[in-house]
Amino acid sequence: MSIWGWGFIGLLCLVCLETLSNEALKPCKLRRHLETKHGEYVTKPLQFFENKLKEYQSKKKVMEALQGSAVSVFKVQHKVEATIRKLAQWKKRVDQGNYDSFENMSDFLTKEETRLPNTVTNAVKEHLEGLKTQLREYFPALDAQCS
Numbered sequence: 001m002s003i004w005g006w007g008f009i010g011l012l013c014l015v016c017l018e019t020l021s022n023e024a025l026k027p028c029k030l031r032r033h034l035e036t037k038h039g040e041y042v043t044k045p046l047q048f049f050e051n052k053l054k055e056y057q058s059k060k061k062v063m064e065a066l067q068g069s070a071v072s073v074f075k076v077q078h079k080v081e082a083t084i085r086k087l088a089q090w091k092k093r094v095d096q097g098n099y100d101s102f103e104n105m106s107d108f109l110t111k112e113e114t115r116l117p118n119t120v121t122n123a124v125k126e127h128l129e130g131l132k133t134q135l136r137e138y139f140p141a142l143d144a145q146c147s
């Protein structure tokens with residue numbers, strides 16, 4: 001029984017994880033790949049390549065899982081950054097006496113034709129700043145984590 005073709009899933013070499021070109025699908029090309037690149041494996045029994053296959057499959061699962069979590073980390077980070085920007089924007093508006101971000105309060109102030117006392121405005125701004133700081137503490141910027 002020939003081992004050629006056993007070192008591969010499709011066109012992926014299980015030894016070096018190189019994907020060969022379509023043309024290499026011919027048994028002689030696969031054989032050449034093993035002989036020239038992995039001469040030491042040519043005499044390995046079938047079992048060896050079966051183990052390689054299992055190894056590859058479990059590695060692939062780990063890689064896929066990691067990629068999945070990386071995607072969601074970036075997603076979460078993106079939302080956090082957007083929220084922090086929004087909080088900064090709200091604070092700036094409050095500074096300018098603009099309460100459009102807070103619908104109920106804005107309606108109330110318009111209806112009553114009044115303004116918020118400074119103490120309340122300051123409390124709102126402090127609260128927004130606090131939210132921002134807390135978010136940043138829980139989710140440090142990704143750039144900062146790398147340094």
Ligand SMILES: [Zn+2]
Pocket residue numbers: 013014015016017018033037038
């Ligand atoms: Zn290879």
